Amino acid sequence: MLNIALSKGRIFDETLPLFEAAGVVPTEHPDKSRKLILPANLPDVQFLVVRASDVPTYVQHGGAHVGVVGKDVLMEHGGEGLLEPIDLNIACCKLMVAGYPDTNLDSTQRLRVATKYSNCARAHFAAQARQVEIIKLYGSMELAPLVKLCDLIVDVVDTGATLKANGLVPLEHIADISSRLVVNRVAMKTHSHQIGALIDQLNAAVKMSG
Numbered sequence: 001m002l003n004i005a006l007s008k009g010r011i012f013d014e015t016l017p018l019f020e021a022a023g024v025v026p027t028e029h030p031d032k033s034r035k036l037i038l039p040a041n042l043p044d045v046q047f048l049v050v051r052a053s054d055v056p057t058y059v060q061h062g063g064a065h066v067g068v069v070g071k072d073v074l075m076e077h078g079g080e081g082l083l084e085p086i087d088l089n090i091a092c093c094k095l096m097v098a099g100y101p102d103t104n105l106d107s108t109q110r111l112r113v114a115t116k117y118s119n120c121a122r123a124h125f126a127a128q129a130r131q132v133e134i135i136k137l138y139g140s141m142e143l144a145p146l147v148k149l150c151d152l153i154v155d156v157v158d159t160g161a162t163l164k165a166n167g168l169v170p171l172e173h174i175a176d177i178s179s180r181l182v183v184n185r186v187a188m189k190t191h192s193h194q195i196g197a198l199i200d201q202l203n204a205a206v207k208m209s210g
């Protein structure tokens with residue numbers, strides 16, 4: 001049995017057409033089912049419905065053999081025990097530093113940065129030898145500067161509409177983000193046939209869609 005970890009929402013919606021083209025699909029939609037294991041059209045495959053930020057953990061520890069995850073989540077996790085064979089070129093966005101337009105980025109004051117991407121944020125500011133205090137949040141980062149919880153946020157930005165609606169602007173680019181197929185290192189050997197075929201078919205599907 002091959003376990004494929006997918007998260008609901010954006011990743012699921014944008015991954016489905018690629019898996020369709022690759023000939024592997026769940027037989028139920030996760031929004032219409034309470035099941036966390038969804039059977040597939042192929043008898044030796046099943047889909048696991050996992051929170052986006054948990055996908056690397058499931059794949060790292062072998063709970064899932066493969067998964068689809070945003071590069072942002074992958075960077076934050078660190079990627080230990082994972083192979084990243086395909087850039088699926090979906091759910092694209094940018095990991096950015098954002099804040100009020102008049103923020104003094106050169107301030108010698110220690111800036112407070114609120115984010116769920118604490119590892120990425122720490123690495124970004126450390127690389128520039130800038131002293132920051134990281135405040136860990138789990139969502140709605142755009143709220144934090146408005147109530148002076150922080151000076152800056154680090155978050156993914158797509159259209160920028162959410163920043164704009166809250167009076168914030170993107171200030172610094174950290175990374176271009178898209179979703180990746182990740183594979184457990186050991187599973188790549190034990191399930192080499194199934195995973196090899198999936199990689200070939202998904203690669204072809206990505207080429208077709210691009």
Ligand code: PRT
Pocket residue numbers: 007008009010011051052053069070071072073091092093155156157158159160161162163177178179
């Ligand atoms: O909810 P949970 O914590 O489990 O996971 P999640 O909220 O991270 O999942 P989800 O489905 O929202 O995002 C999954 C992945 O989609 C992320 O890891 C990114 O790789 C990718 N992605 C692409 C995005 C966006 N675009 C995006 N715009 N993830 C989040 N956003 C947020 C953004 O931060 C903002 O708050 O969507 C909001 C709207 O963005 P704007 O810029 O278009 O206004």
Ligand code: MG
Pocket residue numbers: none
């Ligand atoms: Mg969410």
